[in-house]
Amino acid sequence: MAGGEKNGRPVNFWPGWYAMLTYVAMVAALWCIFVYAPTEKAQGIVQRIFYFHVSSAMTMFVAFFAVFVASIIYLWKHADWWDQTAMSAAELGVLFCTLVLITGPIWGRPIWGVWWTWDPTLTLTLVLWLIYVAYLMLRADATDPRRARFAAILGIVGFIDVPLIRWSIEKWRNLHPDPVIVQSGGTTGLPPAMMLTFLVSLTAFLLLFVFLLRQRMAIARRRHELEVLRYKVDEALFG
């Protein structure tokens, strides 16, 4: 969709080149993952899940961090724009969180021999999923301005909880070692070609995140506009 103006309002301030850039980055990431990156010796080809799995996880954290920051500014400034940012980022965070939770077990099954282990990061992701799904439920109808404020508070509380969850899970994990480890799969100390592939994937995901965020915010803004218009029509019709 190209940018344009109607009645002096920007209908879609969405530059087409940005969508193209995101698209190119995604294709480049795929090319790197399946053609350029070497196959890891210990894990074989499933290791290639790593690039999108970890990119999703990092994008998820960026999204939840965006919810946190936007929530603070919303409570402070009371501007709808920040509330729409927080809500849209939360929805995207849950989307990427779901992708992490799906690809984690698919990667883990051939490596660990089980679909699920209470691996600290995977467990943290699961708890975050529960928190932010509750966030989305809390604001299922966004019409009540008070609800936006409550959601902002949950956005702040939820993100502050992240290090505490991480800390507690690590303590708890010391008591529950991995059930079966078929192969140990380390991802630290990546060789340069793999690191580059990962960075390209991460860049693509972050570009995609911003793209989706702005699309989602356009929906939120339009819903708001629609409500204002409905109110105006009612007023004009019935005084």
Add this chain to the structure above:
Amino acid sequence: MSVNGAFMRQAGAILAKDLKTEWRAREVFTSMFVFTVLVVVVFQFTIGSNPALIREVAAGVLWVALLFATVIGLQRAVQMEGEEDCLQGVLLAVQDRSALFLAKALANMIYLLVVAGCILPLFALWFRVDLTASLPDLGVILALGIVGLSVLGTLFSLIVLNIRMREVMLPLLFLPVSVPLLIASVYATGDLIDGKTLADIRDYVILITVFDVVFLVLAVLIFDYVVEE
């Protein structure tokens, strides 16, 4: 907010009013206590009669019971506020709204402490654990954990007060956020039952304390936004 005489007096007055109402009706406490007993008994049935297994899960059952008791107590409190619509009146009367939060959290803390005190003998009896040696240490962990549960639970209960699906939303919001507190409290309690002392479980004590302090400060800072009209 300012912690001064007036603030404390206001918080004290609201707390005294709540406790007096509760003393007459005993609704919140009764539902919390009966529910806690129920959770402990139901878990007994599901675990079976293996003594080693019972001992292993005892701490977890105790904290799950307290966690649910918090939800039940807060739901009842929220329902009563909604029925009588007295929160608005109180809000108009107090200058510092954090006083209201503090009073509500303290009330919940007192109910939970009483419930914990009543359930401990039954718990020791049914789960066949000897708590006499570790009682003072256990008291510290229970008190610290209950502070966290009450602070976080009260904040969320006041958030859901005005929304449609409040009965469902309170546990949905409260349970995942309280995960760190739950993990630390369960394992701290388990270690104490196994004969360790507070010095051995310093990490858990620190974690619970950090949780309490972080959410108490945060709740007091943002409470004005919860009740603002």
Add this chain to the structure above:
Amino acid sequence: MKNFWYLFSAYTIIWTALWAYVVYLSQANRALKQDIEALRAQLDNVIAANDASKEGGV
């Protein structure tokens, strides 16, 4: 190509999910845009009709 199906399903799921979300977003956006335009046209009509009836009354 050991474990090919794990790799295949992981990427298929990611791409399908992202694609479905993009489609959902653009459809929702388009529907909202149409609703807004329709409502705006209705509002203009109503205002015009109101003005006309006022003038007729005087």
